[in-house]
Amino acid sequence: SDTYLGDAFDKFEKSNEQPVIMTALPLYHIFSFTVCGMFGLYRGCIGLLVPNPRDLPSLIKAYKDYPPAFFPAVNTLFTALANNEEFQSLDHSKLEMSMGGGMAVLKDTATKWEQVTGNIIVQGYGLSETSPVASANPHGTGEFSGNIGLPMPATDMAILDEEGNEVALGERGEISIRGPQVMKGYWKREDATAEVMTSDGYFRTGDIGVMDEDGYFKIVDRKKDMILVSGFNVYPNEVEDAMSTHPKILECGVIGIDDEKSGEVPKIYVVRSDASLTADEVIAYGKENLTGYK
Structure with a gap:
């Protein structure tokens, strides 16, 4: 995680200040459990729990009283806050990192968020079946890319066609993942496991994506959608x-x-x-x- 988040939290460690992670996501979701829960504990952060993020006045009050250093959220929440006049007037100087997950962050949302907070949304990617992180964008890249970044260490990612063959660079196919964090299979569901695992150990995610010439992956959409x-x-x-x-x-x-x-x-x-x-x-x-x- 430190490789990808870079020096986002260094200034807090130097000043002996505990950074706040705003947890406006349910901790039973793998994105929130890992990023807000496990990573927060690992870095000694204060976890600011928001029981109901749909209650924007309460969320904004919590944000004002305990300015977060790290704000993981989904696209809909970023949109709602970036278009809220009260939120726009807050002090965002302590916000070091905004992370989008759970669904694709739209470019228009990321642009509005940066205009309001001065912070660039960084996207990562994973599923419960991949424990969950499979890829992430390094912190401090300088602009919103719209992609889901590079594979994590010891992780292979490929774009496969319906027959399980890798497609040509730049072509669309199913994002597939192989690595130490990938599940062995679904508990007592051999048929379901066989549907998603290839013979050489790749997990077929059900997400359609593309890889560019620099090795960055981008999600197009869910295959079933x-x-x-x-x-x-x-x-x-x-x-x-x-x-x-x-x-x-x-x-x-x-x-x-x-x-x-x-x-x-x-x-x-x-x-x-x-x-x-x-x-x-x-x-x-x-x-x-x-x-x-x-």
Whole structure:
């Protein structure tokens, strides 16, 4: 962990001050349990527990009273806070690291968060089956990358096709992981284990991703969430990432619905940031920023 987090906590150790980790995530979730719980104990941090992060006034009060050095969260919470006027007015000078996990962080959210806090959201990646961390971005890279970083030490990651073969560099496939943190299998579920483990020990995550020429991985979407439009693959995350940049859209979510002509079509649900936003405006923005079948 120190390799990836770098000197994020050094200044607190030098001043003999205990850094605060704001735990606005349920500790029964593997992301929170590991990052907020185990890492917090390892680094001697104060764990600030937030029972109900949906209660923004209480969360913001806790943030103000106990300014955190480390703030792990999911995209929806980053969005809600970055667009809250009271949160925008707080002192964020002690915040050294913001980490996104559990779901993809949208670029628009990361941009707003940096504008408000001066902090760049760093993404990591893992699953319960990988104990959980498989990859992470090193701290202090200087910009939000949108990717999930590099494999952890002693960890192999590959992008595989349906037959279990590695795809060409830059092509999409299923993110698969092999390493000491990967489970041996599901308890007394041999069939389920056989579905996700390859013969050479890779765990097939169910996430569609791509690897760039520098070895960084990026998640496109969950395999099961993919929308098939007239034979073309449409990933909800891509559509959400593009549409969330509309100035009148606060949040959005995309699903696939049945369609007689094309099999499926994307359907978007929008939370307005401006009450004047119309469905026609959303459709027009989609046509400007997405290819036709998306």
